[in-house]
Amino acid sequence: MPVFLPLLDESGVDLVPILARSGPIAVSPTQFSHLPPHNQYYITLESSPDAILDNILSWLNEGVEKVIVPLTLAKDLIAAGIPSERILLLLDVGNFSAVSDTVRRGVSGVFLKTPAIDIDLVTSVSKFFANSAMYVSSSTTSPPTLSTIRELLAIGAQPVLPSSQLTVAPTSADRVNVADAFLAPIVSDRPDGLFPTVVSSETGHSLGLVYSSVESVRESLITGKGVYQSRKHGLWRKGETSGATQDVVSIRLDCDSDSLEFRVKQHGAGFCHLNRQSCFGEIGGLPALESTLRSRLASAPGGSYTRRLFDDSSLLHSKIMEEADELCRAEDTKDVAFEAADLLYFALAKCVQAGVGIAEIERSLNAKAKRVTRRPGNAKPHWTKQADTKPSTSTSTQPVSSSCHKADDRIRMRMSDLAGITSEQRAQLLKRPVLKSDEMIAKVKPIVDDVRARGDAALLELTAKFDKAQLTSAVVFPPFAPETMQIDPDVQAAIDQAYLNIRKFHEAQVAQDALVVETMPGVVCSRFARPIGRVGLYVPGGTAILPSTALMLGIPAQVAGCKEIVLATPPRPDGSISPEVMYVAHRVGASAVLKAGGAQAVAAMAYGTETVPKVDKIFGPGNQWVTAAKMLVQNDTDALVSIDMPAGPSEVLVIADHTANPAFVAADLLSQAEHGVDSQVVLVAVSLTPEKLAEIEQEVDAQAHALSRVDIVRQSIPKSIVVKASSAQEAIAFSNDYAPEHLILHLENAPKHVASVENAGSVFVGPFTPESCGDYASGTNHTLPTNGYARQFSGVNTLSFQKHITSQQITPEGLKKLGPVVATLADCEGLQAHANAVRIRLRANE
Structure with a gap:
């Protein structure tokens, strides 16, 4: 998380290299096309011009970290399947509560525009968008004070600072120094006030531990060179005398804001004064191999194998293809590791020959990971075995889907089988999401x-x-x-x-009449509502x-x-x-x-x-x-109020056998899945054939795509499960353990199975009893226990709105028989007044 988010305006282009070292930069689409590469650009869009979705996909594929978009456009991006971590919601402070739960879950944070920074107001918005990033942009012409920056950070919000309010000069009333803003939250528990600083290579390998000061960080940010604070000699400009200089790639605060990490590109012999790359000893793995190959490229003697590889491109290409083929053929774990090591050696030799290092490879991997549109991923034709060159050995009985949707667009449930699973695996099937x-x-x-x-x-x-x-x-x-x-x-x-x-x-x-029971002669107990x-x-x-x-x-x-x-x-x-x-x-x-x-x-x-x-x-x-x-x-005892029951996400469990209509079953599953992305949907399939299950899956997919709330279903259905059972008895036993809110029985002679139901909010019996009827108008109540609470709670009913009072009336003759029993028990418990209340009456009645 950055300390602040710079917002680039016309006056800030010269600051870009400096700002890039401290974290992400917010820019306009026009600026983005003219700026140098940086892996953390945020593009801001104030409006939604035509065909903007294609442009956004292109920017995200090019490596833009996030797009900052207004509400309407955010909804379009969420519907298009853009990952939440790539979207920030642009919002005026007065409109935050109009944001739906779907949008709130579909974005990674909020870019909040406000006339002035009001900590209390920002706190309220921050609570509304809990667990999301919060960036606060004020329209005032003066930057926030360093204390205001610290207050914002304390509530999980970062200020947005236009580049016109930033400077490399000392902080003033209308501009804040970049380093001062960056270091606003940092604290030191050392007497000298210095900050422990981990220095790492571009690829994150530790080079050493040093100390920084505000002055050294300021100079590093501005110059882009590694500058630290020696505890004995003051500012330490790395490599000033040895030539082992550093180019600073990034500077980051740790999670507690009490230490720093410098990512650097190290030049010369290395970071350590012993002429090693790292103060922690010799490096290993791929960084060591890269270092060796670079050394061999520069000085390997003629005739050596590595020199032959660098000088003979055809030999190097042949070795890469040979080792790739051997890796594909390897099966034993040791062989796979051995062949993969060989392939990495020759592949990295090719990279070093072309001037490419591990850092560039990782940047390319990171860029690929940021792509939001994907190619099919099929192999090129000359690497693919034609289907008719070898007979199929598949024994799958799964029919080919007749859905008109792309395979990766199908909406499907997860599959499990009660046969042979462990008690732990069964317990996992019964679990709901944890409610915090x-x-x-x-x-x-x-x-x-x-x-x-x-x-x-x-x-x-x-x-x-x-x-x-x-x-x-x-x-x-x-x-x-x-x-x-x-x-x-x-x-x-x-x-x-x-x-x-x-x-x-x-x-x-x-209850029409009071309950009256004579427990013994002369002792009458009653209960009334x-x-x-x-x-x-x-x-x-x-x-x-x-x-x-x-x-x-x-x-x-x-x-x-x-x-x-x-x-x-x-x-x-x-x-x-x-x-x-x-x-x-x-x-x-x-x-x-x-x-x-x-x-x-x-x-x-x-x-x-x-x-x-x-x-x-x-x-x-x-x-x-x-x-x-x-x-x-x-x-709260001061409130003296009770509630109906604990609540959780809506849920349905459907038990279906060979008599079930696949379209009916799918419709029942979807009627609950559309409630929300956390809805719980379970199908218990009783001895269904693969063909029958496939029909149900196809119906779920086809009906789901026809729904207006398909985006909700697309998230809830894949988290739901199909559980295979061998009999109706096994299926109902699983249902009793699950204790669903709604239980639907698509079973042969369904009414006879109701007697076996022990835990459920409401039961829907037979193919023509959809859960929707109970939701609206059949007569039963739709306010039901969820999350497994059907084991302990009933759904809302008339008795939920009543309380029961008991009473008792005892005649003198009844007290003669009951009194000695009560007095004996009171004496046993040492409660003399209880016993006396009985005995004083018995004596009066003698």
Whole structure:
């Protein structure tokens, strides 16, 4: 990570060689075509001109490290498959919360434009883009102070400094010295204030350990020569007397900012005063071979073998081809190593003969690694054996794909087989991605604390910041204005039918009568249900329309008899709530609609504000910010609030046998895979033939490419698995261990297998029961336990909105029989008052 990012303007061309030694440089496309080679150029694009994608691909293939692009263009690059580490998002400070999770995951960092550097504001943005690089560009004419640079670095951000604000002269009010900016964060724990400095060759091999000072680093950056600080003699300009000078390639700080690394091109006898290349002894491996070959090229006697190689190009070429052929034929590990060493010897001899060293080879390898478009990689025809010269020995039964997509574009799942796997391998198949809940809780805590402390004021500010909605009030109370609930008649009819189905199923779950049991004569125990008084329902959204979640949470709350139902959902930029959600809020009898999302909505419901009613339990799905906030408040005794269940990525497990329709199976898998890149999709194949599996794979690929969310599926499906099982019993046993959120049974006589299901959020039985029906309108609830929690938790149901109270009533005769038992146990535990409460009644009843 650089200390600062220079932004080249018209006045800074002369600084390029100096700036290149300290790290990357941001340049315009026009400047890039006229600048000397450098492996860390960042190209900045303020707009998206026509055909720019082809230009960007060309720049990245030419070795440009990153492109800095606006939001629209970033989306195009992500969709085109450009690696995230090559994209920086160009963003105005006021727009950062409008960035979607897809874009946030698809870039390596943010180039933030701000009128002036506000540390608090940058900190907020940095938290929003956690684990991403952050570059801060201010439009002020004066550079940031060195203390401001240090403050930015402390929160993980680097200042962007236009070259017009940089100088090689002493730092002034309008310009900062390049070395001063570079060394702003460095610290020394030495009494003399010097910095330990590792000196390495261009290829990263250690040459020695020295010390640097601010003065020596400044001179090295400016002159490009190795200059260090002698602890006895002051500035030490390497090679000034010996001639063993150094050209500085780069200077870097270590991760703790307390030491330096100089990468140098060493001239003369070497770095060490003993005329060796390294102070740590003789070098070995390829660097030693290169040194030997260069020496032989300069002075090998006539007639020697190496001289013959250099003088006879045909001999050298023949040896390279001979050794390459022998390496291809080698099979034993020792033979492979031996032949590879021979090939490297002759290949490096060819390079040295042409004036090319290991450093140039590595630069070429690095440049190839940066390419974002690839050739097919096929061998040239004269090196390829023709298919008809040798009969095929393949025994594969895998059919050739009929997909019209390129082979490397196919969307496929990973394959495993339960037969013969170890317990450790089975455990790996059951694992989900690790959820870093502690990290997310730390990120949401400042938001939760702010709402708890400042109430409505904080809620309105955070809604403006994250949802871009300027509100005067965050809560809407009934009766809701008719104009806020105007929806398409067909949509209203669908919501009404879903409402009836869901309500009918959840009403059937209500306990009608109290449970009464006489445990012994005269001792009657009972249990009765009461609704939770105040509940908060979180409905994700904003620009999205999610009336289904509002139905799934609101109806059981209504059926259970909850007195207050607070429905929270993010507002749209104009401050309104989608009319579909408002219509559902009206139908389920919501007592308030909170126009807020994220951690701030959870905090408002957990603690209450001046206008938001405090609730006793919070329900509903959400992103990782919502989930972390729910986990945080439920553990705060001051909040006195519970939550429905732990949450994780959406998931489905499909069990399919020979009766399964491949198109149905693929559609069920994709219905969950499209939720997000971390969705979990598992197919357990019961004795399916390779042909049947291939049909399912082809359907997954074909249907996925027809989806608008194909880019999400392209990431989630390859992380998903196909597990082969030998029987339906083995498949269900695996499913019970996995405990999926959704379990779909594409099995012959599927209903009979439901009795074997022990762990699942919800089960979908038979070929005509898609998971989508449970998500919307069959009647069951779609708020279900994920991440394996179906072993311990139920999905949301009517009982989730109720609590059960027990009571007991004992007659005098009952106490005569029960009292001695209680008194004996109380005495056993040493609780005299407990025993006395019984005995005093027994004596009174004598």
